[in-house]
Amino acid sequence: MTTLDHAKVSESRPNPPKSLITKLNMGTGMIVGIVFAEVMYFWGKSMWDRQEAVMENRILTLSMFAWCIGFLIGIGAFIGPFRWLIGKDLTDEEQLFLAGKGQGVSRYFRYCTDHKVVGIQYLVGVMVMLGAGGTMAMMIRTNLITPGSKWVNAEIYNSLVGLHGITMIVALIIVSTGPFGNFILPIMIGARDMAFPRLNALSWWLLFTAIPVLCSAWFFGGIPTGWTAYAPLSVQAGGGMNAFIVTIIIFAISSAIAGANITTTVVTMRAKGMKWNRVPIFVIGATISVAMAIPAFPSFMASQMMAAFDRTIGTHFYDAEFGGSGWLYAHLFWIMGHPEVYVILIPGVAILMEIAPVFARSPLFSYTTAVVGLAGIVGLSFLVWAHHMYISGWLPSLNGPFMVTTEMISIPTGLLFLVLLGTIWRGRPWMKLPMLGVYALLWNFLIGGITGIYLSDVPADDYLHGSMFVTAHFHYTLMGAALTGAIAGLAYWFPKMTGRMLDERSGYISFWLVQIGFQVLFLGMFAAGSQGQPRRVADYEQAFATSDLISTIGAYLVGIGMIVLLYSVVHSWRKGKIAPMNPWGAKTLEWTVPYPIYLENFHEAPVVTSDPYGYGRSEK
Amino acid sequence: MSTSTEHVMHHDAPEVVGRRERLGVRLIIVADGAFIFAMIFSYFYLRNLNVNNGWLPADGHTFTVSSGWLLALPFIIAAISHNFGQKRRESMGVLSIVTFVVLAIGLVMQWSQLSNMPFMLAEEGGFEGAYASMAFFLGGANLLHYVLGTFVALGIAIRTKRGSSTGTHETWRLRTAGSWFTWLAISAVACAITTSFAAV
Ligand code: HEM
Numbered sequence: 020m021t022t023l024d025h026a027k028v029s030e031s032r033p034n035p036p037k038s039l040i041t042k043l044n045m046g047t048g049m050i051v052g053i054v055f056a057e058v059m060y061f062w063g064k065s066m067w068d069r070q071e072a073v074m075e076n077r078i079l080t081l082s083m084f085a086w087c088i089g090f091l092i093g094i095g096a097f098i099g100p101f102r103w104l105i106g107k108d109l110t111d112e113e114q115l116f117l118a119g120k121g122q123g124v125s126r127y128f129r130y131c132t133d134h135k136v137v138g139i140q141y142l143v144g145v146m147v148m149l150g151a152g153g154t155m156a157m158m159i160r161t162n163l164i165t166p167g168s169k170w171v172n173a174e175i176y177n178s179l180v181g182l183h184g185i186t187m188i189v190a191l192i193i194v195s196t197g198p199f200g201n202f203i204l205p206i207m208i209g210a211r212d213m214a215f216p217r218l219n220a221l222s223w224w225l226l227f228t229a230i231p232v233l234c235s236a237w238f239f240g241g242i243p244t245g246w247t248a249y250a251p252l253s254v255q256a257g258g259g260m261n262a263f264i265v266t267i268i269i270f271a272i273s274s275a276i277a278g279a280n281i282t283t284t285v286v287t288m289r290a291k292g293m294k295w296n297r298v299p300i301f302v303i304g305a306t307i308s309v310a311m312a313i314p315a316f317p318s319f320m321a322s323q324m325m326a327a328f329d330r331t332i333g334t335h336f337y338d339a340e341f342g343g344s345g346w347l348y349a350h351l352f353w354i355m356g357h358p359e360v361y362v363i364l365i366p367g368v369a370i371l372m373e374i375a376p377v378f379a380r381s382p383l384f385s386y387t388t389a390v391v392g393l394a395g396i397v398g399l400s401f402l403v404w405a406h407h408m409y410i411s412g413w414l415p416s417l418n419g420p421f422m423v424t425t426e427m428i429s430i431p432t433g434l435l436f437l438v439l440l441g442t443i444w445r446g447r448p449w450m451k452l453p454m455l456g457v458y459a460l461l462w463n464f465l466i467g468g469i470t471g472i473y474l475s476d477v478p479a480d481d482y483l484h485g486s487m488f489v490t491a492h493f494h495y496t497l498m499g500a501a502l503t504g505a506i507a508g509l510a511y512w513f514p515k516m517t518g519r520m521l522d523e524r525s526g527y528i529s530f531w532l533v534q535i536g537f538q539v540l541f542l543g544m545f546a547a548g549s550q551g552q553p554r555r556v557a558d559y560e561q562a563f564a565t566s567d568l569i570s571t572i573g574a575y576l577v578g579i580g581m582i583v584l585l586y587s588v589v590h591s592w593r594k595g596k597i598a599p600m601n602p603w604g605a606k607t608l609e610w611t612v613p614y615p616i617y618l619e620n621f622h623e624a625p626v627v628t629s630d631p632y633g634y635g636r637s638e639k
Numbered sequence: 640m641s642t643s644t645e646h647v648m649h650h651d652a653p654e655v656v657g658r659r660e661r662l663g664v665r666l667i668i669v670a671d672g673a674f675i676f677a678m679i680f681s682y683f684y685l686r687n688l689n690v691n692n693g694w695l696p697a698d699g700h701t702f703t704v705s706s707g708w709l710l711a712l713p714f715i716i717a718a719i720s721h722n723f724g725q726k727r728r729e730s731m732g733v734l735s736i737v738t739f740v741v742l743a744i745g746l747v748m749q750w751s752q753l754s755n756m757p758f759m760l761a762e763e764g765g766f767e768g769a770y771a772s773m774a775f776f777l778g779g780a781n782l783l784h785y786v787l788g789t790f791v792a793l794g795i796a797i798r799t800k801r802g803s804s805t806g807t808h809e810t811w812r813l814r815t816a817g818s819w820f821t822w823l824a825i826s827a828v829a830c831a832i833t834t835s836f837a838a839v
């Protein structure tokens with residue numbers, strides 16, 4: 020146990036180890052990555068004839084993987100495993116260097132193992148992805164402003180829809196468990212770091228390599244398939260599809276690593292006295308989310324590998340002429356896909372369940388119900404995937420059972436509602452920015468959930484499937500619930516992550532612009548969908564003109580609101596009011612450490628003696 | 640209070656770290672298992688659908704059942720030899736080399752199977768049907784397992800030779816590696832069972 024003075028420690032710069040580790044960073048990663056990709060590309064071109072689509076796909080796919088591996092080599096990701104291999108484990112000094120000791124800002128551009136650095140990297144990465152996805156959303160809505168606008172051509176429109184979709188899905192999968200799961204969660208449970216610090220860095224930098232790959236889709240003709248990338252359409256699609264496939268494979272590996280890491284941390288590294296019923300509910304939610312991804316995402320990865328083989332070496336997994344089947348893809352995709360929507364939702368709701376007691380100043384009502392609700396959702400969500408396939412013709416006799424399991428999910432979901440309502444009910448709400456998110460969620464998720472029940476009804480879905488109604492439904496859940504929760508989490512933990520308060524005024528302005536714009540946008544879209552407007556189509560009939568115009572106006576409001584939020588975050592980060600150690604008077608452990616947080620979080624390992632929601636109870 | 644400005648790293652007890660690593664590896668095994676399951680599911684799905692009678696190649700040929708089991712054999716031997724060595728540490732020096740060599744042989748065997756794939760279409764190029772595609776996919780996953788297994792086995796062999804493999808933490812690690820090798824054997828057997836059911 021160290022008894023060192025914090026100030027002194029951070030002043031002194033230990034002699035950094037003289038090994039290769041100190042020389043590598045994001046820049047060397049990019050250089051090696053680009054060299055690898057180029058070499059692969061030219062070697063491929065000399066080996067295979069680029070005229071054939073199969074060969075071109077092969078060259079592109081391999082070059083993209085080469086970039087990823089080259090980048091990881093160049094940033095030093097394999098130094099640890101290599102040193103293990105030759106039996107010369109990293110020294111303490113080297114490990115401290117990797118943890119970013121005494122490196123200032125440059126550690127954000129290195130293979131840094133400090134969970135707080137990784138959390139910030141995820142936060143910035145997510146903001147970039149949301150910005151890109153949001154820009155594409157604005158372009159989609161601009162094209163749909165009037166019938167026949169032809170603002171972009173149909174091919175570009177398709178790509179916009181697909182890339183917007185997958186960018187946002189990936190961003191939302193990590194939006195809470197990335198920044199807060201890495202930065203806040205270990206402190207919240209009283210741990211000194213994550214269980215596997217190097218894997219932590221690996222999960223982030225893997226994801227980082229996927230971002231340019233996904234962007235490159237634009238240069239190879241975009242993706243025409245929507246985010247679901249149904250085969251065999253995806254097998255026939257042009258070069259941009261390779262980028263989609265490679266992105267998903269990398270992302271699946273990254274999330275398996277992150278999932279194993281966060282789960283292990285929570286299971287094995289909780290502070291003394293933090294029994295399972297004393298674990299903050301956000302920690303439970305984040306763990307459930309990442310743990311659920313561990314068995315779910317490999318099936319997505321397998322589906323994309325098969326698509327890659329079909330495209331690059333001529334296998335026939337999805338081609339019915341040679342014994343393949345499109346249904347196979349739909350199964351693999353949705354066996355992942357439905358659990359995945361809860362991977363997205365649960366951390367968002369869990370953040371709000373963490374926030375509600377703090378700002379309502381009343382204990383979480385009731386912890387057990389919350390955990391039972393979350394567990395029920397997990398159990399059921401692996402049993403409902405075929406509600407996305409009612410109309411596909413696959414075993415219609417099973418539509419009934421899948422309808423029942425799907426509708427049953429609304430029971431545990433309802434429990435989460437009761438938890439939030441019950442917590443606010445007897446409390447005395449303190450209406451700060453994070454708390455507003457709780458109210459927004461209650462409203463938005465009510466609509467999202469109930470329209471989900473419409474869709475799970477087979478006869479209703481017969482009409483609504485493939486329409487804008489579905490699009491509106493899942494935006495109410497993804498954006499209205501999960502993203503709202505993440506933004507509330509940002510407002511809540513901003514002081515701990517940056518040492519400054521998030522500016523309230525611009526925060527409120529952004530909140531109301533986004534929430535009002537959001538209702539206009541998606542209630543308009545429900546109207547269009549009920550009228551029968553198909554989703555993912557560049558143009559539409561005059562009959563839908565009013566609903567679409569309303570939607571587009573709402574979208575612009577959301578866009579402006581998000582720009583205000585971006586301003587608020589950037590401005591507050593640089594010049595915001597300095598935050599006290601515990602601005603909200605919360606009782607979880609992360610509020611017991613001062614900013615800047617000590618490298619190993621705590622001078623003395625904390626001991627927990629009660630649950631963190633004892634508001635209004637007499638102090639023992 | 641110490642006046643030194645040198646930072647002292649906090650170290651958890653070796654058993655604690657060992658247990659932690661074991662859980663991490665087990666969770667990775669769950670992910671890998673889900674992947675293997677997805678492949679086996681796909682295999683039987685396509686086989687039982689037999690769309691357009693396109694499961695088997697036109698002449699009905701498949702790999703022999705024994706070839707699938709032959710490719711699983713190195714994994715089984717490796718798992719036994721590693722786990723045996725891990726319990727009797729004095730024999731680890733030899734057994735860790737055995738584990739490595741066996742897996743390296745398996746790696747070469749699997750590679751040569753994949754690079755001499757029969758069942759290819761003469762004119763259009765590409766694979767002759769869904770069975771051939773699935774066999775390639777399962778073989779590819781096996782190959783990846785061989786690569787990962789060989790890497791771990793090589794590391795253990797080198798570390799044992801250099802004497803880095805001593806101490807409580809290393810004992811835990813060898814045990815954890817044991818569950819990884821056992822899993823590789825189980826998954827190879829699962830794939831061999833799967834490919835034993837080729838004909839519709
Ligand atoms: C009460 C809970 C819910 C029910 C009963 C439900 C039901 C459904 C049904 C039946 C569909 C298929 C519609 C169709 O394609 O015809 C659907 C689509 C979808 N749902 Fe939900 N849902 C619920 C909650 C959620 C949540 C919480 C999320 C995400 C956080 C979500 C995200 C999605 C997405 C992304 C799609 C569309 C996928 C696509 O085709 O692109 N849903 N939902």
Ligand SMILES: [Cu+2]
Nearest residue numbers: 356357406407
């Ligand atoms: Cu679903």
